[in-house]
Amino acid sequence: MSDTSSTTGPTRSLNYEALKVHIITHKINCGLWLIRVLAIIFSIAYFIPIFGNPYNYYYKVLLANAAISALRLHQRIGRVQFTRQFAAELLSEDSCHYLFYSMIFLYVAPVTLVLVPIILFCILHSASYSLTLLDTLGQNSWWGARLLISLVEFQSLNILKAVAFTEIFLMPYTVLLIFLGRASLLTPFIYYHFLMQRYTSRRNPYTRNMFRELRVVFETTAAKPSMPSFVKQFLMFVVNFTTKLAPIPTPQQQQQQQ
Known part of the structure; x- marks a missing residue:
């Protein structure tokens, strides 16, 4: 009886030693996970202002996103080099885009919609790495957390689409912010x-795909016989204007769209 209990006991307990080794071995990944969790907490504190000034938490989310982007850039491209090739590689990284995103809105009055892409990315990526940490602790640990993670992963495509839509919608919204006196002309x-x-x-092809889906929606709506002519003209103006501003896709991007 004593032998049986001694063998089954450790298998049911959490392997904290393995977790400690994992954290030491993967410091940056664990740091990214922790910052993302903090960003989610700061977001909750902004939306539900129980403690302190909610605007302070708003800017903490932006700073957390900047820190995440900087760490991801360090992982992706390594040491800084003062070359044209390095600059081109830097600007092509998604992490550089969202570092730029944080810098833009750090100098703009708080806009709740700005936090949406950051929160969704933090939820998606922190959930993925939380599963890795739980697996390190033990296969059967925290089944409730595993259920929540599986729900997030099941909705990952919808989350990425929501991020892309928010990115696009923020473009005309930044123009509106000028008239509201909450942003500068440069924003x-x-x-x-x-x-x-x-x-x-x-x-990340989701922004391109969302542009294409929105164009189909606008053109389909404008083609309806019951649609008033001024609405048709406005919808087609938006489509044509946006198409002119869009950069020419590369052959690789054209293959992804097909």
Whole structure:
């Protein structure tokens, strides 16, 4: 009886020693996970202002996103080099895009919609790495957390689409912020460059795909016989204007769209 209990006991307990080794071995990945969790907590504190000034938490989320992006850039491209090739590689990284994103809105009055892409990315990536940490602790540990993680992963495609839609919607919204006195005249122009970086991203086709889906929706709506002519003209103006501003896709991007 004593032998049986001694063999089954350790298998049911959590392997904290393995978790400790994992954290020491993967310091940056664990640091990214911790910052993402903090960003989620700061976001909750902003939306549910129980403690302190909610605007402080808003800017903490942006700073956390900047820290995440900087660490991811360090992982992706390593040491800084003062060459044209390095600059081109830097600007092509998604992490550089979202570092730029944080810098844009750090100098703009708080806009709740700005936090949406950051929160969704943090939830998606922290859930993925939480599963790795739970597996390190033990295969049967924290089944409730595993269930929540599986729900997030099941909705990953919808989460990425929601991020892409928010990125696009923020473009006209930044123009509206000028008239509301909450942004400078430069904000839409700077954000336009961010959006073009997202459109030409090598690793993330969701912004390009969302542009295409929105164009189909607008053209289909404009083609309806019951649609008033002024609405048709406005929808087609939006489509044509956006098409002119879009960069020419590379052959690799054209293959992804097909």
